Amino acid sequence: MSRNLILGACLSSLVLLAALVSFVWTPYDYAALNIPEKLQPPNAEHLFGTDHFGRDMFSMIMVGARTSIAVALVAVGIGMALGVPLGLAAAARKGSWLDEVIMRGNDLVFAFPSLVIAILITAVFGAGAINAIIAIGIFNIPVFARITRGAALSLWEREFILAARVSGKGAARISVEHILPNVANLLIVQGTIQFSLGILAEAGLSYVGLGAQPPTPSWGRMLADAQTMVSFAPHLALIPGLAIIITVLGLNLLGDGLRDWLDPRIRVARA
Amino acid sequence: MTKQVFRSFASVLAVSASLFATQVWAKSDITIAMQLEPPHLDPTSAAAQAIDSVVYTNIFEGLTRFMGDGSVVPGLAESWEISDDGKVYTFKLHDGVTFHDGNTMDAEDVKFSLDRARSEDSANAQKALFDGIESVEVVDPLTVKVTLSEPNGNFLFNLAWGDAVIVASESIENIKTNPVGTGAFTFGEWVQGDSITLNRNPDYWGDQPALETATFKFISDPTAAFAAMMAEDIDVFDNFPAPENLPQFEADPRFQVLVGSTEGETILSTNNKMPPFDDIMVRQALAHAIDRQAIIDGAMFGYGTPIGTHFAPHNPAYVDLTGNSSYDPKKAAKLLADAGYADGFDTTLHLPPPSYARRGGEIVAAQLAEVGIQAEIINVEWAQWLETVFKGKDFGLTIVSHTEPMDIGIYARPDYYFQYDSTDFQALMDTLNSTTDPEERTRLMGEAQRLISSDYVNGYLFQLAKLGVAKAGVQGLWTNAPTAAIDLTQISWSE
Numbered sequence: 001m002s003r004n005l006i007l008g009a010c011l012s013s014l015v016l017l018a019a020l021v022s023f024v025w026t027p028y029d030y031a032a033l034n035i036p037e038k039l040q041p042p043n044a045e046h047l048f049g050t051d052h053f054g055r056d057m058f059s060m061i062m063v064g065a066r067t068s069i070a071v072a073l074v075a076v077g078i079g080m081a082l083g084v085p086l087g088l089a090a091a092a093r094k095g096s097w098l099d100e101v102i103m104r105g106n107d108l109v110f111a112f113p114s115l116v117i118a119i120l121i122t123a124v125f126g127a128g129a130i131n132a133i134i135a136i137g138i139f140n141i142p143v144f145a146r147i148t149r150g151a152a153l154s155l156w157e158r159e160f161i162l163a164a165r166v167s168g169k170g171a172a173r174i175s176v177e178h179i180l181p182n183v184a185n186l187l188i189v190q191g192t193i194q195f196s197l198g199i200l201a202e203a204g205l206s207y208v209g210l211g212a213q214p215p216t217p218s219w220g221r222m223l224a225d226a227q228t229m230v231s232f233a234p235h236l237a238l239i240p241g242l243a244i245i246i247t248v249l250g251l252n253l254l255g256d257g258l259r260d261w262l263d264p265r266i267r268v269a270r271a
Numbered sequence: 272m273t274k275q276v277f278r279s280f281a282s283v284l285a286v287s288a289s290l291f292a293t294q295v296w297a298k299s300d301i302t303i304a305m306q307l308e309p310p311h312l313d314p315t316s317a318a319a320q321a322i323d324s325v326v327y328t329n330i331f332e333g334l335t336r337f338m339g340d341g342s343v344v345p346g347l348a349e350s351w352e353i354s355d356d357g358k359v360y361t362f363k364l365h366d367g368v369t370f371h372d373g374n375t376m377d378a379e380d381v382k383f384s385l386d387r388a389r390s391e392d393s394a395n396a397q398k399a400l401f402d403g404i405e406s407v408e409v410v411d412p413l414t415v416k417v418t419l420s421e422p423n424g425n426f427l428f429n430l431a432w433g434d435a436v437i438v439a440s441e442s443i444e445n446i447k448t449n450p451v452g453t454g455a456f457t458f459g460e461w462v463q464g465d466s467i468t469l470n471r472n473p474d475y476w477g478d479q480p481a482l483e484t485a486t487f488k489f490i491s492d493p494t495a496a497f498a499a500m501m502a503e504d505i506d507v508f509d510n511f512p513a514p515e516n517l518p519q520f521e522a523d524p525r526f527q528v529l530v531g532s533t534e535g536e537t538i539l540s541t542n543n544k545m546p547p548f549d550d551i552m553v554r555q556a557l558a559h560a561i562d563r564q565a566i567i568d569g570a571m572f573g574y575g576t577p578i579g580t581h582f583a584p585h586n587p588a589y590v591d592l593t594g595n596s597s598y599d600p601k602k603a604a605k606l607l608a609d610a611g612y613a614d615g616f617d618t619t620l621h622l623p624p625p626s627y628a629r630r631g632g633e634i635v636a637a638q639l640a641e642v643g644i645q646a647e648i649i650n651v652e653w654a655q656w657l658e659t660v661f662k663g664k665d666f667g668l669t670i671v672s673h674t675e676p677m678d679i680g681i682y683a684r685p686d687y688y689f690q691y692d693s694t695d696f697q698a699l700m701d702t703l704n705s706t707t708d709p710e711e712r713t714r715l716m717g718e719a720q721r722l723i724s725s726d727y728v729n730g731y732l733f734q735l736a737k738l739g740v741a742k743a744g745v746q747g748l749w750t751n752a753p754t755a756a757i758d759l760t761q762i763s764w765s766e
Contacts, residue, residue, distance in 0.1 A: 031637060031640075032637075033565070033569065033633075033634060033637045033638075035565045035568050035569040035634075036568075038568075038569065052515070052569070052630075053569050053630075053633065053634065053637075054569075126649075127650065209650055213647075213648055213649070213650065214632075214633050214636070214648050215633060215636065215637065215648070227493070227494045228493045228494055228497060228513040228515055228516055229515055231497075231516070231519060232515075232518075232519065
């Protein structure tokens with residue numbers, strides 16, 4: 001295993017752990033205001049200090065991890081659940097009208113800047129975590145559809161697929177039984193990368209006020225709230241910023257490492 | 272050839288000499304930033320405060336005007352006489368006043384302006400100001416007689432509003448983009464989304480102002496506001512949007528900070544017609560669930576005065592009723608239980624963009640949650656707020672600052688967005704409007720304050736502070752904001 005993989009896995013599990021622990025325990029109630037204690041720098045009592053309402057930053061970061069992960073995870077889930085079958089179908093019917101419709105539909109979604117459309121969706125249907133998930137999810141569909149189709153196309157030429165066809169299996173069954181397991185490693189790697197992009201997108205939407213609504217903590221909104229206070233309480237911006245960086249960096253390293261680890265060609269070369 | 276070179280050289284010299292000259296004399300231009308850009312420049316057909324901030328007393332003037340301390344003094348009217356029954360006001364106008372387009376301002380223009388404001392199809396945002404006017408007669412070019420149906424002790428005050436300024440029939444058509452008034456400044460240029468420039472009016476009837484040009488710049492983002500001020504790109508920020516940054520300006524010798532009061536009663540507006548808020552016990556519970564000081568400290572960093580009713584604390588007629596709705600979550604919970612909401616209930620909390628609302632809303636929601644009321648925060652832009660809350664009345668709670676001066680009269684309008692319908696209060700307002708005796712008026716205003724406080728119409732939070740930031744050398748700025756205005760005529764640079 002590469003160093004990248006180990007470091008990435010460590011950082012990612014750290015964030016995941018924080019999110020999971022926050023369900024059962026946080027040092028303080030993340031929503032409890034304590035205005036006399038506001039704007040404390042990091043100290044022994046409040047590890048990450050307190051924000052402008054005197055809320056404990058450490059607890060907010062933990063619960064914020066939950067928000068980020070939940071939004072990104074569901075968004076990637078939507079992308080996979082819809083994108084993968086579309087990609088498989090397009091590959092199975094290569095060159096047909098179905099292939100054309102699916103791939104041109106993908107191009108259409110790709111042609112729009114994703115964050116702008118996400119802003120449009122949340123602006124029209126209202127701000128909130130659910131709409132942010134849908135907006136980010138929609139842009140994951142073509143990513144997975146393309147990856148799946150590309151990989152599946154080359155597999156369709158292979159002998160073992162021919163054997164399956166000869167034995168009388170239909171296109172749908174071959175796709176699920178033979179193609180899908182062979183593209184799974186690609187999807188896992190891409191899923192990790194998309195997951196980190198999803199976290200960034202969630203932070204971006206929250207930053208402009210279109211993500212999770214208060215009092216649910218969100219790293220992006222914590223950054224936005226901190227903006228006017230950077231000059232006298234820099235920890236308010238630094239800590240959520242670092243949380244985003246660590247998460248995205250961890251997931252990217254993890255994705256890279258997984259690719260190296262799962263890709264047979266690279267594995268052979270290493271051996 | 273040589274001659275030409277010499278000539279251009281000479282003109283360069285002349286230009287640099289004049290540049291040098293302006294540096295030696297006091298600065299005569301100023302850049303003033305404000306948060307919102309006006310939608311247009313007609314103060315007589317919209318409620319937007321940003322319009323008045325730019326044009327009030329600068330471009331347009333009324334018969335009377337507000338001063339920075341809130342007093343009402345003569346404006347275009349030199350003097351007036353009030354008949355013994357208090358119904359007939361005879362105004363003597365200033366002689367020699369002209370509009371910026373050269374037309375003379377006379378009694379016909381006054382009649383035109385007042386008739387236009389009170390007409391059936393008038394778009395005036397404060398039509399109630401002109402309600403009692405029965406007729407406006409031109410006696411001679413410099414005398415106007417206004418007859419009221421009933422005596423109105425507030426009439427001279429009403430005429431000082433930006434909504435009552437004198438406009439001319441000749442230039443009314445393009446007033447929204449090219450305002451032509453009688454003021455000390457003429458409209459220069461409007462770069463949409465950026466700035467509006469005003470120039471000194473050399474033909475002004477009154478004293479010439481010290482400033483030659485003034486630029487109003489629109490900076491809505493608090494972070495950008497802080498950066499622009501620190502970089503000295505702007506000379507004055509009329510009402511600084513981020514109270515948390517004020518200590519930094521105070522500590523910096525380059526700047527002065529002017530903390531004053533506005534007419535903005537910041538309230539937790541409650542939809543009095545929507546269950547469960549139609550129950551006075553629920554509204555009372557709401558009032559006791561809120562800790563005002565925490566909101567002032569948390570949302571405004573300590574700037575603001577707690578209020579217990581819809582009235583400005585700096586007004587002599589103000590009655591301190593904060594004790595009537597003191598912070599007492601136990602009492603609030605008990606009241607809720609008595610009203611049949613022992614387990615609390617769900618409602619919505621619409622929050623417009625200013626930080627007093629967004630931050631205050633988070634605190635209010637947390638405080639309400641303590642007594643079991645789950646208020647879902649819905650952040651909205653101003654346009655959306657006007658549409659859903661103000662016009663649509665589709666809301667449970669909202670936080671907003673009512674910045675019009677002496678606006679307790681809105682409680683007498685049952686169709687106003689918080690929908691308080693009390694015949695007692697409406698009768699009280701009728702009596703107040705027809706009373707001229709100052710002592711009796713003070714007593715009636717006190718009674719009105721007590722009535723809305725004991726009816727718990729809205730949650731009364733705090734009086735919005737005016738947080739002006741300016742370069743150290745700027746003089747003559749209004750500390751308080753008795754009305755939305757940036758009075759350029761008084762502003763100058765010290766040496």
